[in-house]
Amino acid sequence: MRLSLSFTVLLASLTRVLAAAESDVLDLTATNFESVVNPADLILVEFFAPWCGHCKNLAPQYEEAATTLKAKNIPLAKVDCVDQSELCQTHGVSGYPTLKVFRKGTPTDYQGPRKADGIVSYMVKQSLPAVTNVKAADHAEFIKADRVVAVLYVNEEEEPPAPNFVKTAEKHRDDYLFGMVTDAEVAKAAGVTPPALVVYKKFDDGRVDYPSATVSSVTDAKLVSWLKENSVPLLDEVSGENYSLYAESGLPLAYVFVDPSAEGKDAFVETFKPLAKSYKGKINFVWIDAIKFGEHAKMMNLQEAKWPSFVIQDIEKQLKWPFDQSKELTIEEVAHFVKAYSEGRIAPSLKSQPIPETQDEPVFTLVTKEFDQVVFDESKDVFVEFYAPWCGHCKRLKPTWDQLGEKYAAVKDKLVIAKMDATENDIPPSAPFRVAGFPTLKFKPAGGREFIDYEGDRSFESLVEFVEKNAKNSLNVPAQDTAAAASTPVAAETPVATQDTQGQTHVEL
Structure with missing residues (x-):
């Protein structure tokens, strides 16, 4: 019995050792933290607790990202805050998981997604200069390197609007990938005449060109506004992973609530694309899984679990305009509804409990x-x-x-x-x-x-x-x-x- 127990313990220990050996995520403790983190040009550190559910969900995504980024010489590491509580307190960790990007020992808060591809994208941006000087050999790969890539084509680096472009890139390097091309042949191959500004994206039409007549005079504010507008898909599924993209845009959000298992769902959602295109830059359109996010539908003041349904939300003001669920939801009716909303002709729906019959309590x-x-x-x-x-x-x-x-x-x-x-x-x-x-x-x-x-x-x-x-x-x-x-x-x-x-x-x- 004692031999069996010892063998079990040994097997468990070997399993842990092998798992650790196979991991591309570095384990940090108070003993090795400074020696690993301080010399690193760039490293991402996760502070976690073994009991934390969100940490467990993040773990496989973090491992996958670590393997991908290892090939790019960008290390990922983790600290167990139960085992290393003092180290975590020293770094101001108050919740789990907390992720911090360190450059030569100096930390900044990680602001990126928590899926493997999002972590990779975010850290690659962190590893690059705010604006990458794109050469002919790199151009084809660079414009596909991220979900949204902004490229400025100019004859020389000081030519307008290059200074404003660089300033914008410095402020928004976490949000987009920025590149600059000064090679006339590359610009010609891209089908542009400098100065020209193009956004390449992995959705919709794949490319948007800034109006050529005003490129040289584009301001930082106009450039940011244009990037925000073109970083949002015309009509995509919304979930917890990409909701912040819409929230940060500052635009109202129009939801099409659908049952994803319903016959003809994809074709029905597709009918909204022309309407979404006509309001691009004014209202963002999305479709959402009404079964998975039924509670969110209630928060949008939809009274029944009746799908499809439609709601417009002003995220900033937390106001909602639900389409009448007693009516048939057709694209024609929705178009009239959206037009009335955009013209300010309909009031928001305000959810309220009944007025209490008595107020006998002190509160x-x-x-x-x-x-x-x-x-x-x-x-x-x-x-x-x-x-x-x-x-x-x-x-x-x-x-x-x-x-x-x-x-x-x-x-x-x-x-x-x-x-x-x-x-x-x-x-x-x-x-x-x-x-x-x-x-x-x-x-x-x-x-x-x-x-x-x-x-x-x-x-x-x-x-x-x-x-x-x-x-x-x-x-x-x-x-x-x-x-x-x-x-x-x-x-x-x-x-x-x-x-x-x-x-x-x-x-x-």
């Missing part, structure tokens, strides 16, 4: 239908918690927030302590803010419409201090009420790990 239950009436009442100070029912931090805040409502119950005609379920109620356009995380605490002093963010700790004493400092109304509360509120027990705060939509695990207090 006022706020819904969208009463938002303007309650929050913008200039006679009152208003302190609102925007929460999500599933949010652990919100649940821990609840007894403290209730305690705050109880403290000021005697002056609720002057100060409203409120809560709003932000998953069931939309923030109306009248509010000058959007909610990006939970809980979010906003204070609106009496006599105005400006909001103050609460960014302190979530103790009862700190909340009271904040209210007393910012309230415009007199909040004289009887001493016995204050004492009673202070004696109410409050649940202790404990560190909790949460995972966000970007794959980061955050430990909050």
